[in-house]
Amino acid sequence: MKRAVLLRFVVILLLALAVSGSFSYYFIGRNMLEHDKISMLNTIRAVDYALDYHADLQEQVERLQSSAMDENSRITVIASDGTVAADSEIDRPDVMENHLEREEVREAFADGTGSDTRSSESLGESMLYVAARSACGDYVVRMAIPYTNLIDYMITIFPVLLLGTGIAFAVSVVIAIRFSDTITTPLSEICAEMGKMKGTQQDFSFKKYKYRELNVISETTMKMAAEIRAHMERLEREKGIRQEFFSNASHELKTPITSVRGYAELLDQGFIRDEATKKDFYARILKETDNMTNLINDILMISRLEAKEAEVTFSDVRIGPLLAEVFESMEPIAADAQVMLHKECSPVSIEASARQLRELVMNLVSNGIKYNHPGGNVWVEAWPESGRLFIQVKDDGCGISRADQERIFERFYRVDKGRSKKIGGTGLGLSIVKHIVEYYSGSIRLESEPGKGSCFTVELPFQKRIPKE
Numbered sequence: 088m089k090r091a092v093l094l095r096f097v098v099i100l101l102l103a104l105a106v107s108g109s110f111s112y113y114f115i116g117r118n119m120l121e122h123d124k125i126s127m128l129n130t131i132r133a134v135d136y137a138l139d140y141h142a143d144l145q146e147q148v149e150r151l152q153s154s155a156m157d158e159n160s161r162i163t164v165i166a167s168d169g170t171v172a173a174d175s176e177i178d179r180p181d182v183m184e185n186h187l188e189r190e191e192v193r194e195a196f197a198d199g200t201g202s203d204t205r206s207s208e209s210l211g212e213s214m215l216y217v218a219a220r221s222a223c224g225d226y227v228v229r230m231a232i233p234y235t236n237l238i239d240y241m242i243t244i245f246p247v248l249l250l251g252t253g254i255a256f257a258v259s260v261v262i263a264i265r266f267s268d269t270i271t272t273p274l275s276e277i278c279a280e281m282g283k284m285k286g287t288q289q290d291f292s293f294k295k296y297k298y299r300e301l302n303v304i305s306e307t308t309m310k311m312a313a314e315i316r317a318h319m320e321r322l323e324r325e326k327g328i329r330q331e332f333f334s335n336a337s338h339e340l341k342t343p344i345t346s347v348r349g350y351a352e353l354l355d356q357g358f359i360r361d362e363a364t365k366k367d368f369y370a371r372i373l374k375e376t377d378n379m380t381n382l383i384n385d386i387l388m389i390s391r392l393e394a395k396e397a398e399v400t401f402s403d404v405r406i407g408p409l410l411a412e413v414f415e416s417m418e419p420i421a422a423d424a425q426v427m428l429h430k431e432c433s434p435v436s437i438e439a440s441a442r443q444l445r446e447l448v449m450n451l452v453s454n455g456i457k458y459n460h461p462g463g464n465v466w467v468e469a470w471p472e473s474g475r476l477f478i479q480v481k482d483d484g485c486g487i488s489r490a491d492q493e494r495i496f497e498r499f500y501r502v503d504k505g506r507s508k509k510i511g512g513t514g515l516g517l518s519i520v521k522h523i524v525e526y527y528s529g530s531i532r533l534e535s536e537p538g539k540g541s542c543f544t545v546e547l548p549f550q551k552r553i554p555k556e
């Protein structure tokens with residue numbers, strides 16, 4: 088990358104130098120031409136001043152040229168009728184062609200000064216002519232030097248400009264290398280650091296760089312890596328929980344299936360002749376299948392809640408009728424267990440899924456009945472308070488020890504496994520309750536004392552706030 092950046096930079100530099108060099112050559116060349124014209128005019132004025140127009144002009148011009156000028160300079164004196172009165176390069180000026188039509192001569196007679204560049208007819212060389220009218224006005228003094236075009240000047244200044252351009256190029260290349268280093272080195276370091284990434288186990292360490300954009304790259308990379316790591320860790324954790332859940336669920340299902348199979352085999356083999364025992368076996372098979380149905384329903388409920396089921400139907404759920412409905416379906420079980428149900432509810436409603444709320448209250452009430460004693464009570468109360476709906480389910484049952492209070496919301500956790508199974512518990516009820524409460528960004532609180540009873544208090548915000556994840 089460094090080479091590519093540098094190469095482009097050098098190409099741009101060369102182009103810039105070529106363009107600026109060409110302009111410099113052209114303008115310096117033009118300036119030098121103007122400068123030459125001015126100094127030639129000064130020489131002409133000096134010659135004009137030195138000449139005695141009444142004496143032999145040819146002899147004076149030759150003498151002036153040989154003593155005061157370089158050999159390439161030519162001086163010509165032209166009379167007002169165009170005849171050449173004297174010429175430093177020609178011995179017999181009187182045979183020379185009339186010069187009145189020469190551009191510089193015409194301009195000089197007309198405007199005082201004139202100049203032209205062309206090939207000399209008499210010398211056969213390309214020349215620069217500068218002419219000025221003499222102080223006495225009857226003559227034009229003309230000076231000529233060899234000149235092809237601006238390139239003459241450019242050739243003169245070429246070595247100097249080349250040296251300047253070369254120095255500028257060298258300095259610019261050094262600066263360009265340093266400049267490209269300040270960009271490519273940090274990028275290479277960032278790439279090298281990112282190349283170290285293996286799986287999710289990477290702690291990047293980037294330096295602080297001069298350019299903000301480079302720091303943004305490194306900071307964003309670190310942020311993204313941290314997010315990916317957190318995400319992967321969460322997925323790992325969820326995977327573990329799911330695996331544990333499936334192995335627990337299979338284990339839970341295995342026991343009733345084995346029992347059902349055992350009873351069915353015994354009945355099938357015809358060893359049981361006693362009708363009462365047969366009936367008992369049928370009843371046990373039905374009980375076990377009921378347990379399996381409960382378990383499967385709870386597993387399905389949990390997986391739906393975990394998947395944040397999309398098609399949850401929200402409606403304005405009136406809590407009074409909901410409690411009445413739950414009590415009605417719980418009544419037979421409560422009567423069986425000789426537990427009294429009581430409710431007290433303010434006229435309150437909440438925007439929620441009726442099915443989820445029913446499940447929540449049903450699980451808490453059924454636990455209050457299940458983990459109670461004959462003659463026990465379950466009280467349910469619901470009321471609104473500071474923007475939240477409170478639902479409290481209280482019982483005077485067996486209560487829960489402090490150590491178990493912390494674990495009863497875990498899946499498949501039961502305080503007394505045998506008792507729970509016997510009364511159709513799955514160990515998932517409170518886990519479902521907790522899921523539903525979290526679905527509505529609410530909270531659940533438990534107060535319990537072994538031997539005295541338990542009190543579960545659920546708080547749900549009235550404003551529907553479904554967690555995103």
Ligand code: ADP
Pocket residue numbers: 450454455457458482484485486487495496500501502503507511512513514515516517518541
């Ligand atoms: P289960 O299906 O076994 O009832 P839960 O998740 O509903 O599963 O409850 C987990 C355990 O918490 C129960 O097995 C029970 O031991 C205890 N528990 C729940 N509610 C009560 C309660 N109201 N009184 C006493 N113990 C309770």
